[in-house]
Amino acid sequence: MSILRDAKDTNVAGSAFAVAQGDGNVIHQTITTYRSGPDGIEILFKFISPDAIHDAEARFEAPRCHPETRIVVQEDIMTWGVPLAGAVQDPAFFLWLLGAAGTGKSAIQQTIAEKLDEKKIVAASFFFSHQFIDRDNEGKLAATLAYQIALNIPDVRPHVAAAVIDNPSVFTKSFEKQVEILILEPIALAIARDPSSLQYWPKLIIIDGLDECKGEDHRLSVLVTLHKCLASGRLPFRVALASRAELPMRDFFAPSGLGGSCTRIIELNESYNPGADIRLYLGSAFTLIRNKNKLELTWPPEAAIDKLVDNASGQFIYASTVVKFVSDETQQRPKEHLQLILDQAVISSAPYAALDATYTAILNKSVSPKESITTLRIALGIRLADFSRAGFCQLTASEIDSFLQLEPSHVERLFGRLHSLVIIPAGDAVKLKPYSLYHKSLRDFLAAPSRCGPELSVIPESIVERICAQILLSTGRLEKQQRCPESCPNFVHGDFCLVGKQQIIQFVEEDQGTRLHFHVPMHEALLNPDFNGSSLQESLLNLDAEAWVAERVRHRQHMQLQVMYYLVHNVVFGCSSVFQCGNICQRWREAILAKCANAGWDIPTFRKLRSLWAPPIGTTTSVPWRHALQLGSS
Template structure:
């Protein structure tokens, strides 16, 4: 059938939760993320939830994709998975919005032959439907075929699989397209005639933040789980590392790696602290230590003692460095394109890093001060760094009735990345230059009668 062939041509098989292209995808380890998984599955299985869209946001490496994969597999087991789509920056077949509606339509068509017939008939009636807007595609490929299926079969649409999962919205290449997709989801999938639950996971980037904010298309429509803030993963990470390291040791031929002598509790706690509550650090450690060509004891010691000055050939943090470099490069590019005052993005970022090294007095209004007192300048400076950095109320301190904010970096390893030229490479900013330029700024532009962001030791 022509319509079926066209649907397959426009879908993205690599984006499926069980795609061979995503072999051995990350997922939650046993006995981890129990509370948040329970919350999400309970919401999906609720036949009449107050909100039919859930947005999961969290820092880079917080474990969002692992949660999505776990939820997808559990939904499939319970026969409530309608569709799953995993975006990926690195895969050109699934880093754009074009294939998402056809891919969802393909997965829906596999529910039963009659629904497949209705979807294929819609394509054959309008073979150019794939060139239309996302909202029009939802109407043509999903809404109308489902209503036709209901009319022909007499079935209750609430009985069909209801969970539609979209992972990594931030990995879609174009921010405007991300926003378009969210609007289309709200207008198309969340109308009262359809039974779906939309579960969307993303770093807290511009499109999802705007959609959830007051006046955004999801405000009051979707509820949000802020993974990095609501659920402390420290205990889960400790269990994950302990179990994985014991398993690696038990399978190793190195007698030093045999339980119960390895790993030590001291080593475990060092790793847990370094993870800063983010699963990506723990997963990076396990991936490096589990390499078969070498002793796991030696490889773990490499991580525990690793510094750029040790002349070690392998960098155990290479996957982390790639993640940080990608986020930081894109943020710098966006900032440089919008900034008309010639401010140095890396200088401002590293001024904060140095100030955090010195003490905890890192107030974002000081950053506005260095940006020539532009109101809320930090908002757009940090706009593309929200998956690495957040702001929170500065305790017990107000200026002219205004609540001051302080900066918090989600990852200790990100601070390590910024301070190590061998890791950050062209994104490295020399400490001496940052200290000097920040000191000059503090002299030239005093804030509230005190030096702004001074990083010079007394």
């Protein structure tokens, strides 16, 4: 029998009702819901990172342990997290799974999360990732954990919902304060109401890739806050955390560190015999490839497997990259690809020498390796300001293609042979998902000239120059498509669009621990006297200057025309003095002056003369660009 029949937006929290039926029986019902008004859990959902949860659709392609591999380390973790019946529980409430890049930490964490989730043991999970702006920091960690705890523990849910309603500004507070309001206080209220229910709750929180959370101070804040909560007993779970052995984790979990005495450490080294697991994985993967391509039973020879296992040196990322490359369905050349890998000479004893050689071989298969790498690094690092959310947003594959003016044929030429390294959205996914990497080790490789070598090394300045050039050739004002009608064809909107705010592009790239931030307000960076515009030269030579200018005049883009007028007067383009200008400068300035005059725009004579006398960009006497020419409609 239902009570409060047909009621709407009426919630009663923690009340007991006696319902009398016609036969005289009394049914006692306890309703644990929320107060009237909006649902706090629905509000909470708006502030979480759904893709960071282990069972998210976005983690469909996440690495997992191959069947029958990593058995011992999985058992060690699960025994720590959920002791066998009658066994004494390990007093350590932290577990730190550490290992070098590519040793399989994330695959183990993902596999553990899925296995224990089936047994209702996982209270919450969070997988950090350097590739996504809502997963490369701790900003949404507390909310995401609280959301899962609320869903997985019904006793806690109403109190989490109430906390969100009572504290609407909680999401602007520090990580520690968010944990207090969204997790600790609701758990305390639930336990106070029914202490016996605690024994039936899930036992484990899984956090992966803390080293991919930006900022050493922020990582330390997460560790200290979790330690405080666990040590006090207010957080009745265990936390399995995986990361590289970087700061501050290395100091925090050291014997003398704050978490040293309460942490079980599992290091993915030779003690877990990774070579045997890699051999098993390769044998199974090559059997599938052999059957699918109808190859002879003797392929690949045992000696090839031996060499790959030896090259891997315990790095599962090496083995998985080889398998992806050999099995690439877009090329269907398994024998050729495997032989290419085997032929790579590993002449260094560096930890990643074999992996680096493999990355080099695959990237060199691209039609234009440096162009592919430049485009890839732009796709991974570029962010566009989104003032409606007071931050920056990541660009989808479709938006990257639009911004860089890439046709499908261009995308195929750049990335068509890199499917084993790059996740390339297809179909409808291009409008929803960004370009991304299978593993962070590739980004580390590309950012280190000592590893990728001069043939594949692309300096950040070249990438920034390409971004600036693209902005210049696209439009005058930057704005992600928000208020323009859906019919507006522009990705980066200009003066003629309905948007009114000037926004900026940010280029962020991890470079051996340093985050490079590059802001582009309009075209200021292009007009810096130190700017080397050599990559623009070919574009400006081949571009139809009159058509480009006519389009800007038609849309009344004064700013862009002024910028271009000053930019072309550049020593890079052959201008050596006031009266000795190169072909690019002459052609573009003539087109701008002529089209503006034809449109009836006013160009004050003294401004025009001053611009003609201005020294070229690149000389020590260059004048500020804003004083070069002022265009205005009459």
